Amino acid sequence: MTVYVLAEHRRGELMDVTFESISAARRLNDEVVAILLGKDLGDHAEKVAKYADKVLVVEDERIENNTEAYTQVIGELIKKDKPKVFLMGNTSMGMDIAPALAIDLDSPIATDVVGISEEGGRIKVMRSVYNGKVLSDLVLGEAETSVIAIRSGEFSAADLEEKNGEITKVDSPLKEAIENKKFLEFVEPVAGAVDITQADVLISVGRGIKDKDNLPMAEELADAVGGVVSCSRPVVDYDWLPKDRQVGTSGKTVKPKFYLAFGISGAFQHVAGMKGATMIVAINKDIKAPIFSVAQYGIVDDLLKVMPALTEKIKELKS
Amino acid sequence: MDVIVCVKKVPDTAEADVSVGAGGREINKERLTFAINEWDNYAVEEAIRLKEEDEGTVTVVTVGGKDKEDILRRSLAMGADKAIRLDMEDPEDSFVLANVLYTLIKDQKFDLVLFGAQSGDFNSGVTGVMVARMLGISHAAMVNGIEVLDGRTKTSRELEGGLNEIYEIKLPALFTIQTGINEPRYVSISGIRKARKKELKVMTPADVGVTEVKPMLSLEKMYLPPPGKIAEIIGGSPEEAAAKLASLLKEKGAF
Numbered sequence A: 001m002t003v004y005v006l007a008e009h010r011r012g013e014l015m016d017v018t019f020e021s022i023s024a025a026r027r028l029n030d031e032v033v034a035i036l037l038g039k040d041l042g043d044h045a046e047k048v049a050k051y052a053d054k055v056l057v058v059e060d061e062r063i064e065n066n067t068e069a070y071t072q073v074i075g076e077l078i079k080k081d082k083p084k085v086f087l088m089g090n091t092s093m094g095m096d097i098a099p100a101l102a103i104d105l106d107s108p109i110a111t112d113v114v115g116i117s118e119e120g121g122r123i124k125v126m127r128s129v130y131n132g133k134v135l136s137d138l139v140l141g142e143a144e145t146s147v148i149a150i151r152s153g154e155f156s157a158a159d160l161e162e163k164n165g166e167i168t169k170v171d172s173p174l175k176e177a178i179e180n181k182k183f184l185e186f187v188e189p190v191a192g193a194v195d196i197t198q199a200d201v202l203i204s205v206g207r208g209i210k211d212k213d214n215l216p217m218a219e220e221l222a223d224a225v226g227g228v229v230s231c232s233r234p235v236v237d238y239d240w241l242p243k244d245r246q247v248g249t250s251g252k253t254v255k256p257k258f259y260l261a262f263g264i265s266g267a268f269q270h271v272a273g274m275k276g277a278t279m280i281v282a283i284n285k286d287i288k289a290p291i292f293s294v295a296q297y298g299i300v301d302d303l304l305k306v307m308p309a310l311t312e313k314i315k316e317l318k319s
Numbered sequence B: 001m002d003v004i005v006c007v008k009k010v011p012d013t014a015e016a017d018v019s020v021g022a023g024g025r026e027i028n029k030e031r032l033t034f035a036i037n038e039w040d041n042y043a044v045e046e047a048i049r050l051k052e053e054d055e056g057t058v059t060v061v062t063v064g065g066k067d068k069e070d071i072l073r074r075s076l077a078m079g080a081d082k083a084i085r086l087d088m089e090d091p092e093d094s095f096v097l098a099n100v101l102y103t104l105i106k107d108q109k110f111d112l113v114l115f116g117a118q119s120g121d122f123n124s125g126v127t128g129v130m131v132a133r134m135l136g137i138s139h140a141a142m143v144n145g146i147e148v149l150d151g152r153t154k155t156s157r158e159l160e161g162g163l164n165e166i167y168e169i170k171l172p173a174l175f176t177i178q179t180g181i182n183e184p185r186y187v188s189i190s191g192i193r194k195a196r197k198k199e200l201k202v203m204t205p206a207d208v209g210v211t212e213v214k215p216m217l218s219l220e221k222m223y224l225p226p227p228g229k230i231a232e233i234i235g236g237s238p239e240e241a242a243a244k245l246a247s248l249l250k251e252k253g254a255f
Helices: A017-026 A044-049 A067-081 A092-105 A212-225 A233-237 A268-274 A303-318 B038-053 B066-078 B094-105 B127-135 B189-196 B238-251
Strands: A002-006 A031-038 A054-059 A085-089 A109-119 A122-129 A134-140 A146-150 A166-169 A181-187 A201-205 A228-231 A258-262 A279-283 A297-299 B003-006 B009-011 B034-036 B058-063 B082-086 B112-116 B138-148 B152-158 B164-170 B173-177 B199-203 B217-223
Touching: A002 A017, A002 A067, A017 A031, A017 A085, A017 A146, A031 A044, A031 A067, A044 A054, A044 A166, A054 A067, A067 A092, A085 A092, A092 A109, A092 A146, A092 B127, A092 B138, A092 B152, A109 A134, A122 A146, A201 A212, A212 A228, A212 A258, A212 A303, A228 A233, A258 A303, A279 A303, A297 B238, A303 B238, B003 B038, B003 B094, B003 B127, B009 B066, B034 B038, B034 B066, B038 B058, B038 B066, B038 B112, B038 B138, B038 B173, B058 B066, B058 B094, B066 B082, B066 B189, B066 B199, B082 B094, B094 B127, B112 B127, B127 B138, B127 B173, B138 B164, B152 B173
Parallel strands: A002 A031, A002 A085, A031 A054, A054 A166, A085 A146, A109 A146, A201 A228, A201 A258, A258 A279, A279 A297, B003 B058, B003 B112, B058 B082, B082 B199, B112 B173, B138 B173
Antiparallel strands: A109 A122, A122 A134, A134 B217, A181 B164, B009 B034, B138 B152, B152 B164
């Protein structure tokens, strides 16, 4: 039996989730076949083959950057070989492809998966639900092929065994170019005046800041400590701070010496962008917020009270 | 532009104390507050924005009991034109839900169907794309921008690291909406008054001809994560804790 794994790449770069997917696939003790689609693939195939038992390469420029073409081609490859599982990252691309593939193939699907195993011929997954406060074990229905999308960062690719698998080129099974859904271009994020990735101290604010009018409080603290204000996703969604201040998977990855998280619950997308900080301090009213398991120090209280007090104390200590 | 928006009512667990009920089948919901799924609220706003830009109707759809009607009323008060509640018990999984919604939507008139990119309870993010596939129309997931052209849209999808990708997509289509695409309006008093006169239709699975399908996933158990390591908590009043933290930051060389 085999497990198919998608090698995800974008603009000439192979994404880390590719190797994490191989790592997850190894938990199923089967042959791991990576599939690599698109054009200008550089040395992606060689890099993936290092850890996969086999790599199937379909070079076809009609597939590049087109999630619909990806879905159709993966579907055709799966119909031919009937792997037990198709596995990819629960990335933006995965969210566009995996559920469509499940319907096309009449396959059960589990997304945002954080654990995977096989029990008595059935695939069992673990998912983190209700804002990371509950875990849930689910068994996938019986089917020829199951579709799994794994959460990025959950399956370590650090200890992958070297395989140096065979690379095989496959003719593109794509019948015709996708006319209904055409990729036009990538749009880069707008760069602002402040680069949060360069700061030694980040005063990071989340939903708990409650109101745009409270932001100057964070600016004052940042000024006092010589740092910069960053934030979690909701603050950008509400348009309180620009996108270039956002820390997390859909924003920036930061590694400051000090990361002070005010009113940030610590969703995994946020944690992925800041866990590399040397010292993390969390200030949050909810002791059960996941941020406290990432932080070294914590204050369980209202940030609107702690923040101005901290600014005053820092000013005192500096004078 | 006729737009259908599928919405879901979810418990707010972000700041709540969550426990799992006996048998490990579900969380205890008695003390939780419920509201429209955050992503869906952005989808409703986007549908209304598209209607206001051009013309057409916005229909909001949900599946569940009468207790779910408040999120439909809220969407009507925001500016949706009509609402449909499919009266049935909560479907067992996303596939069953997708099948139900597909059956309902296929007989409606629409140019665009919107879903939230995921829901705040189970964060599967699959239902919308499944429905698109069942309807046989194009889709895009994680959409953070829509520009309507003639019979097509320019649609922006959110990728990792702040990057976006733009697709040209032929209508009819289905998009799943990411948070931050717009600024959802507040519900006004006059909106609530107008909403009372708008149609809220209740249909049964039999009305729309729902056929039974088997769920794809079976729940084995739900449980609380094992307690892991936790930060060293700095205690005292806000002033005391702040003073201790300030000293600590100074000692570690933050300033």
